[in-house]
Amino acid sequence: MNVNFYKYQGTGNDFVMIDNRTNIFPKQKTDIISHICDRHFGIGADGIILIENDDFHDFKMIYFNADASETFCGNGGRCAVAFAKNLEIIENNAHFLAFDGEHFATIENDIISLQMIDVKQITVNKKSVFAFTGTQHHVEMVENLDEFPVFEKGREIRYQYENPGSNVNFVQKINENTFRVRTYEKGVEDETLACGTGVTAVAIAMHKTHKTVNNSIILPVEGGILEVSFEEENGMYKNVFLKGPAKLVFQGNMSI
Secondary structure, three states, rough: EEEEEEEEEEEOOEEEEEEEOOOOOOOOOOHHHHHHHHEEEEOOOOOOEEEEEEOOOOOOEEEEEOOOOOOOOHHHHHHHHHHHOOOOOOEEEEEEEOEEEEEEEEEEEEEEEEOOOEEEOOOOOOOOOOEEEOEEEEEEEEHHHHHHHHHHHOOOOOOOOOOOOOOOEEEEEOOOEEEEEEHHHHHHHEEEEOOHEEEEEEHHHHHOOOOOOOEEEEEEEOOOEEEEEEEEOOOOOEEEEEEEHHHHHHHEEEEO
8 A cells, every 4th residue: 555655854853744534554553663764674763643633623643653652742743733734734723632632833934832731740859850741751961961872871761760661861051041952762762863842851850950940941952952931830830832843854655
């Protein structure tokens, strides 16, 4: 069977996007998902995103990591919104359903501002912070992030958490409202150029631990720059928005 696909990227986080409103994609075949994401033998991507119909929202977003595990992805969500506009499902606003619940987003040129879930699961440890921002995230500050062994340390920490494990974010403070981030992602099992739920966790962790008093944080990642804003109320973070670019790279047809 031949299937049309679109390749999108958000600050270097790249995804194979498929219009699955007619339920043509075999979601149960995890080997196909992994093969498509393989950078040597497939199209190559951090994950696959399916756009499907939903009775109560503009669309439903289904996200699979490169290992075929299902979760939510912030940069993937922003790319899904850009893709939905390309498909003429939406114009400049979107309400959609994802793995972690409902989301709202706005579009201005190539910049997508995506409302994330309220964040209330935050655990401050001696040397790290754990937060759930749609998926699990470990946040740890380090020095000399350029030289830090993100892959080795990330893989080690990722498996210290119980199933399904945790993404691991290493952070270096640049100034009062700017924090540079590198992320090891579970499911991809490698460092990625960006992680939307990851920078969201970092921004909230930095505020929670008083590394900043700002509620709008700039987060340079390997693939560009993201921005996270939020409101804090009695220890809960609300009106959390992830903002950054999402762009079409190319489109094609594949046999599955």
